[in-house]
Amino acid sequence: MEFRKYQHLERYSTDEVDGIELGECLVFPKLDGTNASVWLDDEGNVKAGSRNRELSLDKDNAGFYAYILTNKNIEAYLKKHPTHRLYGEFLVPHTIKTYREDAWRRFYIFDVTIDKDEEHVEYIPYDIYKPMLEEFELDYIAPLVKLKNGTYESFIKTLEQNNFLIKDGQGNGEGIVIKNYDFYNKYKRQTWAKIVTSEFKEKHYKTMGCPEVQLKEIVEQQIVDEFVTEAFVEKEYAKIVNENEGWQSKYIPMLLGRVFSELIKEETWNILKKFKNPKIDFKTLNTLTINRVKQVKSSVFS
Structure with missing residues (x-):
């Protein structure tokens, strides 16, 4: 396999993710680190990438490539599942500096994919890949909540309760990512949605006040x-x-x-x-x- 860029997360309420809330959604915390990926090439060598390119030792994305080359659990996982590609966040200081001290410089996996062809990938659902990652004691991002036919208000409530890896009393994380594994947008793409904490607070909090959540069945x-x-x-x-x-x-x-x-x-x-x-x-x-x-x-x- 060769380097493949991770999908662009679309802002919730845009037409790219229109209808993603219908059905069963998993809402994940969004980490503020550096986007990274790991896979095996055709010769069985462990390879790593940043958001936009394949990495090398002299261009290793804040030390991520060196970290991966010494991570025997990652290598063992990929040897067992050679068609899998791991996407995640390598947690290094960026905008948010309030993560716990023991959380830094670790690779938190948020998606596992299989290449279908040159343009398309298959996203393995969380409930399937979770035990596979746990077998090799790999770090991963767990969902904050599972919602059926979620609403904007319910997503915002989850956003405001997101303190994944954050020091006690130090506020919220960067945002949330909304995944519906049955959802394909009108362009036939499987796409995830995001709501970013800072943007929500800046644009909505003063006018909306504290959101009231009512999760009754539609x-x-x-x-x-x-x-x-x-x-x-x-x-x-x-x-x-x-x-x-x-x-x-x-x-x-x-x-x-x-x-x-x-x-x-x-x-x-x-x-x-x-x-x-x-x-x-x-x-x-x-x-x-x-x-x-x-x-x-x-x-x-x-």
Whole structure:
């Protein structure tokens, strides 16, 4: 493998991450160090990178390359998982100086990927890579909270409680990163969102005051839970299989479209009665319906 730059984290509420909060999200603390990566080349040698380039001993990104070359646990992990690439933050002094003394000059892994082709990578979900890293006693960034259909207010509450690796009573970390492993933006890219503490405080705190968090289930999720059952999805799947004498991955858009179409055609009256004429955001309803179809028929999406 060769050097591959880490994705750009998009600011929450921009169109690049529109809808990322729908479904299950993991919210991670964002560290203020230097972005770094580690992988094996085609000859099995340990390689390391900064945000923008492959490193060498004379250009080693604040000592990161030398650190990696002496880290036998990192090497052992990569030898066992040679297709994996580790991304993380090498914690060296930057803007925030209030991290605990024992936290400095360590590599905190926040993503594990596998190259799919020259342009695309597969992000391994946290729950899968966590025990793999723990086997080799590697440092990693754990999520602060798991949210289903999060809101801006709930993200801000988590942001204000983020003191990961910070000395007691020394404020908050740099920010948070929001990951939804089922989310792909309108450009078909798997993208994460961020909220930076300083930007939030500067732009929002005085006008918004202390955020009030209400994590009640949205009506669109209630509709999906009630009506987009496993049997409902399987019925539309069976229709497509029968019509085409089998299943192919190219029918996935057809399945997603049909399930949502049939939900609207067959169940609108029941939805109106059940939820007493609710105000429905159909874009949100469609996104949550797609998520449910992916859950029910995960085998055809893999």
